[in-house]
Amino acid sequence: MARVYNFNAGPAVLPLEALQEAQAELIDFKGSGMSILECSHRGKEYDAVHAEAVDNFKKLLGLGDEHAVLFIAGGASLQFAMAPMNLLGSGQTADYVNSGAWALKAIKEAKTVGAVNVAADTGKEIPTRVPSAKELKLTPGAAYVHITSNETIAGAQWKTFPRTDAPLVADMSSDILSRPFDAKSFGLIYAGAQKNLGPSGIALVIVRKDLAERAPAKLPVILQYRTFIEENSLYNTPPTFSIYMMLLVSRWMLKTGPETLYKRNAEKAARIYAVIDAGGFYRGTAVKECRSDMNITFRLPSEALEEQFVKEASQQKMKGLKGHRSVGGIRASVYNAFPVEGVEALVAFMKDFEKKNG
Ligand SMILES: *Cc1c(COP(=O)(O)O)cnc(C)c1O
Numbered sequence: 001m002a003r004v005y006n007f008n009a010g011p012a013v014l015p016l017e018a019l020q021e022a023q024a025e026l027i028d029f030k031g032s033g034m035s036i037l038e039c040s041h042r043g044k045e046y047d048a049v050h051a052e053a054v055d056n057f058k059k060l061l062g063l064g065d066e067h068a069v070l071f072i073a074g075g076a077s078l079q080f081a082m083a084p085m086n087l088l089g090s091g092q093t094a095d096y097v098n099s100g101a102w103a104l105k106a107i108k109e110a111k112t113v114g115a116v117n118v119a120a121d122t123g124k125e126i127p128t129r130v131p132s133a134k135e136l137k138l139t140p141g142a143a144y145v146h147i148t149s150n151e152t153i154a155g156a157q158w159k160t161f162p163r164t165d166a167p168l169v170a171d172m173s174s175d176i177l178s179r180p181f182d183a184k185s186f187g188l189i190y191a192g193a194q195k196n197l198g199p200s201g202i203a204l205v206i207v208r209k210d211l212a213e214r215a216p217a218k219l220p221v222i223l224q225y226r227t228f229i230e231e232n233s234l235y236n237t238p239p240t241f242s243i244y245m246m247l248l249v250s251r252w253m254l255k256t257g258p259e260t261l262y263k264r265n266a267e268k269a270a271r272i273y274a275v276i277d278a279g280g281f282y283r284g285t286a287v288k289e290c291r292s293d294m295n296i297t298f299r300l301p302s303e304a305l306e307e308q309f310v311k312e313a314s315q316q317k318m319k320g321l322k323g324h325r326s327v328g329g330i331r332a333s334v335y336n337a338f339p340v341e342g343v344e345a346l347v348a349f350m351k352d353f354e355k356k357n358g
Contacts, residue, residue: 005342007332008320009152009295010174011194015337018248036244041237049244050234056250057204060258061183068212070205070228071246073239076173076192079203080106083146083169083188084113086215086225092143095119095166099130100151101326106171110146119145128154128297129287133162142166143214144187150175152195153324155297155331156286161185167211175294176204177253178336179262187211195294196335198246202239253336261336268334268343269293275347281354285329296332297323305357306330313349318342 006013029036032045039045057069072078083106088094093115096107099122110116117139120131128151138145145164150157152174161168167187176191183189188207194200205225212225221227227235253261273291276282276298285297300306306329310322323329332346 004317004319005339005345006319007334007338007342007346009195009324009331009333010192011200012196012333012335013337014198014245015249015252018245018252018337021248022245037241039240041234041240046240046244049240049247050232050238053243053247053250054232056247056254057206060177060250060253061206063183063206066208066210067184067206068209068225068229070207070225071233071238071243072203072205072228073201073242074203075194075201076102076171076190076203077105077109079171079190079192079205080109081113082223082225083144083190084110085219085223087167087169087188087211088114088143089214089216090114092141093117093139095136095138095142095145095164097121097131097136097145097147098123099148099156100128100154101324102151102153102171102173103146103148106146106148114143117142122156127285127287128156130156130158130290133160136162136164138164138166144169144211146170150292150294152292152295152333153297153327153331154286155284155292155295156290157292157294159290167208173203174333174335175292177258177261178265178294180258193242193246195333196337198249199242202242202246204246249337264340265293265334265336268338268340269296271343271347272296272332272334272350275350275354279354279358281358282350285327294333294335296334297327297329299329303328308357309353312353313346316345316349318346318349 054069095117097120098118119136122129122131144167146169149170149172169188172189173192174195190203190205193202207225215224276284283299313321321330323331
């Protein structure tokens with residue numbers, strides 16, 4: 001089989017098992033004589049898929065009845081808008097932490113809805129980093145505090161989350177379920193699925209049910225979290241195939257065991273960072289204390305060498321290592337489904353490349 005080591009930042013590598021299972025039941029889903037793509041979203045086949053997916057994510061995130069698990073089309077970017085539309089009342093202020101490109105997009109969208117206070121701004125700092133909790137200048141009585149748990153482009157990640165009086169809202173698109181954390185303590189979590197959870201175009205949304213009640217009555221029904229809660233994300237026809245894929249990924253996570261996955265993620269990242277830290281050839285772009293375990297960003301001594309690095313890696317079946325077009329450099333995205341063998345291959349390649357070109 002010609003599978004490559006896929007370091008893409010998103011859409012990204014999916015568990016092979018999940019892909020194979022989808023392939024095996026694509027034509028005839030569980031004896032229904034139909035593909036799941038062709039099943040009614042109100043029928044018993046899809047119903048079981050939807051219910052198990054909700055259940056699995058509840059389980060994986062350790063959630064009780066206080067929070068709802070929602071599937072909403074439109075990816076994380078729609079959530080940049082939906083979060084303030086639902087949670088930022090008129091006359092209120094929302095605190096946002098600007099830690100990079102994704103946080104900035106969330107801020108821009110929130111500003112179209114209401115008052116935004118930028119509680120800390122590390123967005124333009126080099127080396128890249130997220131601020132510490134101590135640096136945050138929070139608004140008393142803020143509607144909520146918004147953070148980006150992992151800046152996918154900058155390769156910077158919150159290692160511990162701030163404790164805030166106002167509900168904490170997080171864009172966890174690129175690191176949800178990659179490490180242990182207390183999901184219950186958040187007011188709202190959203191994550192575009194295409195990094196750790198499944199296909200693109202859909203977001204997993206976890207919202208505290210009481211917060212969803214804040215939404216103004218005049219907000220279009222389709223944009224209210226309330227609607228998705230009341231209708232179990234089945235108000236309209238949801239992206240059924242995407243949710244089915246997320247179900248397969250969640251099953252794989254439960255089968256592997258989240259603790260095993262989390263440990264593996266930490267080890268994968270540590271092995272790559274060890275090569276970066278070993279000598280003067282590779283240079284990490286994020287501050288050590290908050291460098292990401294999901295998106296490992298680094299530079300080489302010159303752009304010409306970076307280009308050569310990406311090219312030679314690609315010849316050895318390591319794809320998607322080019323850094324984001326806005327920052328350049330190298331980015332190795334090693335999400336949950338990225339295999340340990342791929343990290344071993346990269347580490348060996350990095351050492352060899354340094355020997356030849358250092
Ligand atoms: C990828 C990403 C997004 C954008 O997701 P879309 O599904 O394309 O809207 C937002 N935030 C973060 C942190 C991301 O990594």
